Amino acid sequence: MQSDQVLAELLDRYRDTPGGLLPLLHAIQDRLGHIPPDSVPAIATALNLSRAEVHGVISFYHDFHSDPRGRHRIQICRAEACQAMGSRLLEAHAKAALGIDFGETTVDGAVTLEPVYCLGNCACSPSVRIDERVHARVSTDRFDALVAGLRGGGAGK
């Protein structure tokens, strides 16, 4: 389906939902991978908001982004329980191994790296989330194996 059609369908679905902007933005991002900047005027019209309001919401929340991302999202937990189990080291290793900083995507388009503050897996830290799955006690070796698995499989979302 064209992204215009997807957008039209989703706008229809959430137009009359009270407080529907967040569910709508999540749905757009799930389907299109990001929230295209040129979709903002249509979102604003459908939900009877100003463009500035829509833009303000997109920029307020860490989850939403306007630029295209990699096929997989890797989130590294930066919060305290994971720090106590070596997440600072893991974070540095991940950035070096992938050759990117937080918020960036590898040149092959496979992976976008993001920080996250707690995944609720704090009894078995350090924690990493890859797409919809959380991984526990992630050593640097385990991290490398997980990334190799993503690239080998390559199927993406």
Added chain:
Amino acid sequence: MNTRFFVPRDTTALALGSDEVAVALGAELASRSLAGDVVRNGSRGAFWLEPLLEVEQAGQRLAFGPVAAADLPGVLDALQGVPGEHPLCLGPVDEIPWLASQQRLTFARAGQDDPLSLDAYRRQEGFRGLERALELGPQGIVDEVTASGLRGRGGAAFPAGIKWQTVLDTPAEQKYIVCNADEGDSGTFADRLLMEADPYQLIEGMIIAGLAVEATQGFIYLRSEYPAALGVLNAAIAGAEAAGYLGDDIGGSGRAFHLEVRVGAGAYICGEETSLLDSLEGKRGMVRTKPPLPAIRGLFGQPTVVNNVLTLAAVSTVLARGSQYYHDFGSGRSRGTLTVQLAGNIRRGGLVEIPFGATLRELLEDFGGGTFSGRPMRAIQVGGPLGAYLPEPQWDTPVDYEAFAAIGAMLGHGGVVVFDDTVDMGAQARFAMEFCAAESCGKCTPCRIGSTRGLEVIDRIIAREAPAQNRALLNDLCDTMESASLCAMGGLTPNPVRSALAHFAEDFG
């Protein structure tokens, strides 16, 4: 009856490979032509034993853990012979000391069965609280909750009954029940565990809340970091609707209650209740000035109960067993049970529910068993990222709201994060400011600008640039954040910073 095998589907169990165990178990049973049902239960919260495999034979449940797929042939062999001789056998699950020495009320059902089985829920007292609530009527329910002494479990420990009374007494066409499932504090996972292991208890608590204050619509505001909980909750809501517990006619009573999950978008501040309400309304999660209280003007301007997951879940027990039963647990003004989560560098991490009264040291030693690394413990952060770092002499403090307040600490949502002696407390103080700068809603200057300044000043202290002056500056900055911030994000960030400086001064240059 077939032998039943239980393999948890909880986030942490999955993160440790429980899906792989379940798949391998199915294959191994098939290859041996053995009959057996594989049940995907929730977790009991003994995360240090996950993946925890339980085998139910002849009325007894034997536990093995932590189990990997490769261990299964050996475990199945042992089951034909003397199971207790297998090195991973932990004996009957109810007799594992770590679990047996707990006092579980809210988490009594967690891990016992398929979280989505309504039959299993009903077999274990499920919906009994709702039945009683339908008999009692609104004021009767509120009186029960007030009499139980139940206090909010999200952090502020405000009496639940008083909040509900306000909403009941405020007339409106539409009222709302909002469950705060944002659980943003590092070191906490009790809400997640409950939602994944026993979702009907939360749903039942929310229906009871709706009946109590005459609200017909509920929302669960769930953080986006919890995808597994989202799946379980949505399935449980669908199940409860199909069985007539949710909808226009709850259990044939003529009363209506509808429930929907809304997913957050990665903002810590949206755990603060007024910011959460703005977010639910589809806006930026900005903190609102109080008054008006959400109980009077909350979601979409209507009277709204906002409670934490554990608070709402506990209501099911209060109603099922009666307020006196709940009140009989605990001490002083801390009634019921205490839920703590042992996290970070800990050997036996997981969820502990016990009566109030134990000291922090007892929790760390008796349940926690020391650090995961085997090195000495050095600092404990209790109550999330806004909680103080406690040095060894403070570990004899009883874990309850008042005793913690007395030493300038807070229990919050019960997260206990352990650090060993390799921790750099300068880096921890720095992170507290960094986190505040990243997660501030931006409404007030002391929090938004103060945290960024604080970060710079701590960097200078660590680099030994004019340390005395910079310490004085940091102190002033903390004073301003404490006295002039609109909410606890800016107001409490000085807690971890000041406690690190006071008790671990040697780490600051």
